[in-house]
Amino acid sequence: MSVNANPATPRLYFDDAARLDFDAVVTAHAPFGGRPAVVLDRSAFYPESGGQLGDTGRLGDAVVEDTQCDDSGVVFHVLAAGSEAPAVGQTVRGAIDRARRRLHMALHTGQHMLSRAMVDEARAETVSSRLGATVCTLDLDAPSLDEATLLRAERLVASVIEDDLPVRQWFPDADELAALPLRRRPKVSENVRVVDVGGFDVSPCGGTHCARTSQVGTMHILGVERYKGKVRVSFLAGRSALDELRARSGSLVELGRMFTCGPHDVRPAVERLRAELKTAQESLGDVRARWAERVADDLIRRAADEGSSRVVLLLDGEGIDALRALGGRLSARPGVEVFLASRSDGALQVLVARGPGSTLDCGAWLKAAAAAHGGRGGGRPDRAEGRLPGTVDWSTLVAGGA
Ligand SMILES: [Zn+2]
Structure with missing residues (x-):
């Protein structure tokens, strides 16, 4: 069966990003980028796009190590080496790696909130964003950002998280879309999906997001650097923010032990040592x-x-x-x-x-x-x-x- 004959794979995560299990029929075996992959008649797996990494998980006994899609919207479930592809025509149970998906939801929702907070606090528009495996970045159209602005933006996001607001994701019709206060224009003209983060930020996005702002847990700005005439802000959200802050706190406590002092006294101790x-x-x-x-x-x-x-x-x-x-x-x-x-x-x-x-x-x-x-x-x-x-x-x- 030719892959090109496949219509775009229906995406089950559009309606419910928290849906991690689903049944689907295998429609083709089709390698993606030289790796063995399986195409289904529908999928809850998110394929890498829009700066968000693809999901991992299982299709029956087969291990899905990555999810990708082509320009026509066909989703490819890339199998790990040694995994046998389920037969074409077979109904399989898809199971998405919960921790990874849950983290991507928090990161993407956190990214929308941070982008909005940067507009509100610094009039800085997001030019591009990337949700990486270890760190996430926003490239902002701004000459520079000072510490006070970053702190205000982080606190604004924290207040929206605390307010536990609903996140709505839907496909508005053309009239409704035209009336929406979108932070940025959509990149596509048809089937525009919109994400409304509790009325705080409304923007077009096809990614997976939390159902409520409180599920983001925490969003933390790690740092800023100048990058190609713009400002690149690195941040983390959800479990990854917690893990990183925990690791940094651990390092500071360990340093404190070396100086026989508390974490807050490490800096004066280092200054004395110098x-x-x-x-x-x-x-x-x-x-x-x-x-x-x-x-x-x-x-x-x-x-x-x-x-x-x-x-x-x-x-x-x-x-x-x-x-x-x-x-x-x-x-x-x-x-x-x-x-x-x-x-x-x-x-x-x-x-x-x-x-x-x-x-x-x-x-x-x-x-x-x-x-x-x-x-x-x-x-x-x-x-x-x-x-x-x-x-x-x-x-x-x-x-x-x-
Ligand atoms: Zn998004």
Whole structure:
């Protein structure tokens, strides 16, 4: 049987989004996007469209892992690998994954309310929306949105949820449609389905929605970002909002435990910690400068005793900051050539520098050393940094050996 001969699949969710079980006759086996799929004479499965993901569930024993539709409105129930398609002509029991559908209803209803709240509070129209698996977004035609506006919009939605208003979904005739205060114009001209969220928001939509606003439970704005000249608001509703807030609250409580304080005191605790870290880093810098001064003087004295302009040193466990402090002091001396290395994490952190009057090309020297020994590094003629394998014998390498 040709799929193209199928009329658009009648959608049982139009009348009742809470209907999760239904009987239908298999009319065709037709792959969708290369995946095995089944077409029915009617369906309560919502196919992915209008920014809402498709339903999952079962058709008899077969597992439906996705629902899609084509341009002519035929619904394809995409089967999971290993699921045997029920025979054409057979009557099957369709069962929709309740948690997923219930969440999509809350997200879609929450999205309508948030879109309206953004119009009311910020005169920001929704350009597009997407109800994703982990986060939902609204793209708004607005230059920016401040925290106070977001809070007002969220509170407005919360008040509509609390008011437990009925959500009506129906197909008005042309005259009724023309008289409705639609938030946005419909994308289709015939069979326009309208969703009226308790008189708060009226807009065309073919998705699945809650029967009452209280079923949304909670709607929470997660954040805003600028996106392609618009503002993208991310939000969650229903169980997903609760789960996300629970996870965030858990993280905050856990942080509080680390600081031995309550969740509300984490911020001042972090600020104190940052201030302490800054002080510690400054003291460390002072100590390092004094250390570098002493070591540099000692090294220069020894090099002078040996009649050499070359300073070679291998440290153990010092970071690049120590090498820089030391290199900076040493390379202030005219004619000096400085080769510093520190062994840490199984590698050699190295710094090569020269004093005024020296003709050593530090960058070229280190680049060649890295190429020969399998490390990386380079820099300017007067100063270079890099990493060499820990197996390199630093003094032999500097002396010109392997
Ligand atoms: Zn909707």
